[in-house]
Amino acid sequence: xxxxxxxxxxxxxxxxxxxxxxxxxxxxxxxxxxxxxxxxxxxxxxxxxxxxxxxxxxxxxxxxxxxxxxxxxxxxxxxxxxxxxxxxxxxxxxxxxxxxxxxxxxxxxxxxxxxxxxxxxxxxxxxxxxxxxxxxxxxxxxxxxxxxxxxxxxxxxxxxxxxxxxxxxxxxxxxxxxxxxxxxxxxxxxxxxxxxxxxxxxxxxxxxxxxxxxxxxxxxxxxxxxxxxxxxxxxxxxxxxxxxxxxxxxxxxxxxxxxxxxxxxxxxxxxxxxxxxxxxxxxxxxxxxxxxxxxxxxxxxxxxxxxxxxxxxxxxxxxxxxxxxxxxxxxxxxxxxxxxxxxxxxxxxxxxxxxxxxxxxxxxxxxxxxxxxxxxxxxxxxxxxxxxxxxxxxxxxxxxxxxxxxxxxxxxxxxxxxxxxxxxxxxxxxxxxxxxxxxxxxxxxxxxxxxxxxxxxxxxxxxxxx
Amino acid sequence: xxxxxxxxxxxxxxxxxxxxxxxxxxxxxxxxxxxxxxxxxxxxxxxxxxxxxxxxxxxxxxxxxxxxxxxxxxxxxxxxxxxxxxxxxxxxxxxxxxxxxxxxxxxxxxxxxxxxxxxxxxxxxxxxxxxxxxxxxxxxxxxxxxxxxxxxxxxxxxxxxxxxxxxxxxxxxxxxxxxxxxxxxxxxxxxxxxxxxxxxxxxxxxxxxxxxxxxxxxxxxxxxxxxxxxxxxxxxxxxxxxxxxxxxxxxxxxxxxxxxxxxxxxxxxxxxxxxxx
Numbered sequence: 253x254x255x256x257x258x259x260x261x262x263x264x265x266x267x268x269x270x271x272x273x274x275x276x277x278x279x280x281x282x283x284x285x286x287x288x289x290x291x292x293x294x295x296x297x298x299x300x301x302x303x304x305x306x307x308x309x310x311x312x313x314x315x316x317x318x319x320x321x322x323x324x325x326x327x328x329x330x331x332x333x334x335x336x337x338x339x340x341x342x343x344x345x346x347x348x349x350x351x352x353x354x355x356x357x358x359x360x361x362x363x364x365x366x367x368x369x370x371x372x373x374x375x376x377x378x379x380x381x382x383x384x385x386x387x388x389x390x391x392x393x394x395x396x397x398x399x400x401x402x403x404x405x406x407x408x409x410x411x412x413x414x415x416x417x418x419x420x421x422x423x424x425x426x427x428x429x430x431x432x433x434x435x436x437x438x439x440x441x442x443x444x445x446x447x448x449x450x451x452x453x454x455x456x457x458x459x460x461x462x463x464x465x466x467x468x469x470x471x472x473x474x475x476x477x478x479x480x481x482x483x484x485x486x487x488x489x490x491x492x493x494x495x496x497x498x499x500x501x502x503x504x505x506x507x508x509x510x511x512x513x514x515x516x517x518x519x520x521x522x523x524x525x526x527x528x529x530x531x532x533x534x535x536x537x538x539x540x541x542x543x544x545x546x547x548x549x550x551x552x553x554x555x556x557x558x559x560x561x562x563x564x565x566x567x568x569x570x571x572x573x574x575x576x577x578x579x580x581x582x583x584x585x586x587x588x589x590x591x592x593x594x595x596x597x598x599x600x601x602x603x604x605x606x607x608x609x610x611x612x613x614x615x616x617x618x619x620x621x622x623x624x625x626x627x628x629x630x631x632x633x634x635x636x637x638x639x640x641x642x643x644x645x646x647x648x649x650x651x652x653x654x655x656x657x658x659x660x661x662x663x664x665x666x667x668x669x670x671x672x673x674x675x676x677x678x679x680x681x682x683x684x685x686x687x688x689x690x691x692x693x694x695x696x697x698x699x700x701x702x703x704x705x706x707x708x709x710x711x712x713x714x715x716x717x718x
Numbered sequence: 719x720x721x722x723x724x725x726x727x728x729x730x731x732x733x734x735x736x737x738x739x740x741x742x743x744x745x746x747x748x749x750x751x752x753x754x755x756x757x758x759x760x761x762x763x764x765x766x767x768x769x770x771x772x773x774x775x776x777x778x779x780x781x782x783x784x785x786x787x788x789x790x791x792x793x794x795x796x797x798x799x800x801x802x803x804x805x806x807x808x809x810x811x812x813x814x815x816x817x818x819x820x821x822x823x824x825x826x827x828x829x830x831x832x833x834x835x836x837x838x839x840x841x842x843x844x845x846x847x848x849x850x851x852x853x854x855x856x857x858x859x860x861x862x863x864x865x866x867x868x869x870x871x872x873x874x875x876x877x878x879x880x881x882x883x884x885x886x887x888x889x890x891x892x893x894x895x896x897x898x899x900x901x902x903x904x905x906x907x908x909x910x911x912x913x914x915x916x917x918x919x920x921x922x923x924x925x926x927x928x929x930x931x932x933x934x935x936x937x938x939x940x941x942x943x944x945x946x947x948x949x950x951x952x953x954x955x956x957x958x959x960x961x962x963x964x965x966x967x968x969x970x971x972x973x974x975x976x977x978x979x980x981x982x983x984x985x986x987x988x989x990x991x992x993x994x995x
Contacts, residue, residue, distance in 0.1 A: 422802040459804035489941040500977040507940035524761040524787050526981030600973030
């Protein structure tokens with residue numbers, strides 16, 4: 253009988269519902285070594301096929317098993333610039349762990365937890381030794397300091413490029429900073445990852461809004477960049493276009509999470525940015541962002557927090573771990589339920605969310621069964637806060653000011669697998685190309701683009717000298 | 719860091735900063751705004767760019783101390799620095815020769831209307847300006863506005879300067895006198911912009927207003943600044959800040975602006991904000 257995968261130590265649901273400290277506490281060295289020993293070190297290593305950034309998974313696990321923690325993190329960092337982030341927020345169950353030979357018994361090696369262990373070890377045992385910068389191979393600008401941009405920047409700096417990352421907000425990190433809450437991804441962890449990129453020679457300029465403070469063309473023609481990578485993400489919130497959406501107490505998940513995570517509204521009034529969380533909160537949608545908004549509301553003192561989702565539990569897009577955590581903490585689920593209207597009082601504040609029950613019909617284009625309203629099943633959910641977490645579109649600022657950059661009908665930048673856009677020297681990747689997806693997919697895109705940029709810049713230089 | 723090179727007190731509660739921000743000064747156009755954050759715990763505050771000097775790399779910001787954050791900001795002076803300034807944000811004002819343009823600024827709204835009036839003036843328009851405030855002490859930028867206007871009308875609520883009344887009074891008279899007004903640009907309190915739009919609506923005079931709703935990032939990300947225009951949701955930060963005054967849902971906008979009044983009261987009573995003492 254093979255051994256079972258080791259549980260992740262966690263704060264109890266009762267305790268964590270009222271604090272912002274991290275839920276998952278991380279493996280101890282002993283647990284990590286024991287878990288690493290479960291790895292069969294199979295020659296085919298199918299787990300690697302499931303990793304968008306191609307980490308040599310069996311190799312780093314073997315190092316942990318042998319107690320060589322420094323070697324383990326070095327092995328990961330060879331491919332992954334943000335391991336402490338990935339170890340926490342990657343949907344491992346659908347990537348590396350899904351392909352693990354042991355997964356057939358439902359007990360895959362806890363690759364994500366081991367990655368987190370190694371990364372945290374690396375952050376606390378940084379020996380300060382960093383390779384000296386090589387001679388510069390060229391200058392590359394990166395737009396957006398989120399997962400895609402930071403990954404591209406890290407890889408390019410590693411190759412020997414002078415890289416400047418431009419970030420519109422006052423802090424780098426993108427969704428890692430403004431979106432994902434502290435209890436799932438401590439901001440200190442993100443800052444340390446970014447610091448380690450800076451030590452690799454990456455320059456980060458904040459308050460720099462591409463398309464406004466400068467254009468992409470200016471970076472190439474005036475600033476002398478050899479190439480530009482655009483990783484501006486999906487940052488334009490979707491609303492439902494139902495009556496009452498502009499009432500006070502209605503937020504996009506982006507605004508709600510930005511107030512709390514980036515602006516530290518949970519410390520208000522010690523910090524200056526307020527956020528409104530009522531007694532009863534409805535979060536519309538059931539992705540990871542919706543779970544984050546719901547669990548944040550709970551921690552800010554809401555008594556009842558509802559997830560309102562038009563399909564059934566089988567279709568919930570959030571990671572199973574996040575869904576389980578939300579359930580444990582007491583988030584209430586209204587499944588097969590769609591909002592039709594938000595009601596308010598004479599002071600323009602939300603008083604209830606009017607919903608309709610749904611049933612699942614034939615599969616739609618997404619392959620999922622289409623939700624259909626059950627006529628006459630309307631009911632009112634009394635709430636004073638509504639958070640819309642139904643997805644985001646591409647931010648248009650760069651596209652609007654970059655002539656010759658092709659976009660699709662949704663406004664996403666058109667780019668191929670390697671990140672080439674319609675414009676010479678301009679590459680793009682991550683959510684701005686694919687639409688809202690995951691941190692690790694954006695990182696994979698940043699990685700591919702970095703390789704393509706390297707080929708492009710060196711090819712151009714060779715031609716110019718030839 | 720963005721150094722404050724100069725500070726002036728335009729009235730006891732209205733402050734002017736000249737801030738070193740070369741990248742923004744190089745790019746900004748009339749009608750655009752910036753977002754600043756004064757320190758680590760500070761809010762992201764949107765402020766219209768009241769003036770800019772491309773050679774010196776400076777922008778001018780004018781703000782009224784209304785809540786904790788702006789009072790705190792008002793305590794900074796020349797030699798201090800602002801932690802973050804990002805911009806220019808929003809769509810620039812469309813400037814061309816229309817003919818006669820009436821520029822209306824109410825209270826602190828005179829600051830953003832000034833660079834627009836100047837640009838209309840430089841484009842060869844006949845600029846007639848109306849500026850107003852609650853009283854003489856709160857009236858700002860009279861000289862600057864006079865320089866770029868063919869004529870300047872001043873109103874105060876209490877009659878302590880100019881004529882006693884509202885900015886719409888001279889506007890009504892101009893219309894009644896048969897002035898061929900091609901465009902009205904009004905910036906000020908929402909209630910003022912609403913009343914200007916109501917005056918011009920029956921005459922079908924194109925009326926632009928500049929909105930300053932609650933906003934966090936200023937780049938379209940948060941959706942907090944959404945405002946209903948012609949029954950469609952627009953984001954003031956990327957679609958605006960200027961909109962057709964005849965199509966804006968001012969009532970909804972005023973209600974949304976009161977969203978954090980309760981929080982502001984808590985902040986005052988907690989006494990935690992550093993402007994409290």
